[in-house]
Structure formats: structure tokens, C-alpha cells
Amino acid sequence: MTTLNFSELTPGKPKRIDVDGVGVCVARIGDEVFAIGDTCSHADASLSEGDITSFRIECWLHGAEFDMRTGEAMTPPAVTAVASYEVVRDGESISIQSKK
Secondary structure, eight states, X not given: OEEEEGGGSOBTOOEEEEETTEEEEEEEETTEEEEEESBOSSSSOBXXXXXXXXXXXXXXXTOOEEETTTOOBOSTTOOXXXXXXXXXXETXXXXXXXXX
């Protein structure tokens, strides 16, 4: 589990963190925070370097899009989802951990 402060997250700008030694892409969208695996399932590219539009993040390398809420691959060339992580907000504290 990894904990960070809500104010560390800039709305609409993804951030890479480590959760139990695994790279995770975290993004604040409005007042909500979402976390998915940071490595694109199509190619070895960091999703946290991509752009967010609505609830989708676009991989900077080939343009595949993933749903930040579920990790689902939304557009080719990616066809496989990335992991999604449990996000718990308690005031300003954000805890992120693998889903059980």
C-alpha cells in the first residue's frame, strides 16, 4: 500500500508512484482519484507520461487509450486491460493498494 496527499495530485495530470514495488499511474479527475498499472499493455511505455481526457488516458507511444476507472483498453492498438488499484480517500489522505 502507498499513501499520498490529495494536494500532491494536479487535476488531469497523471503521476507515477510505486505500490508494493510496481509502477502505478495515479490521476485526479475532479474530486476523484483513480489508479491503474503504469505500463501500457501494448508496448512497454509509461502511461503516466500520457494525456488524460475525461476518464481516459492515452499512451504517448502509440495512442492506445485506457479507462482510468477500470484499466480497460478502450482503443487499439491495446486490446488487453491493465491492472486497476483500490483507491481510498480519507480527507486529504489517499491510500492506494492492489485490489483483492
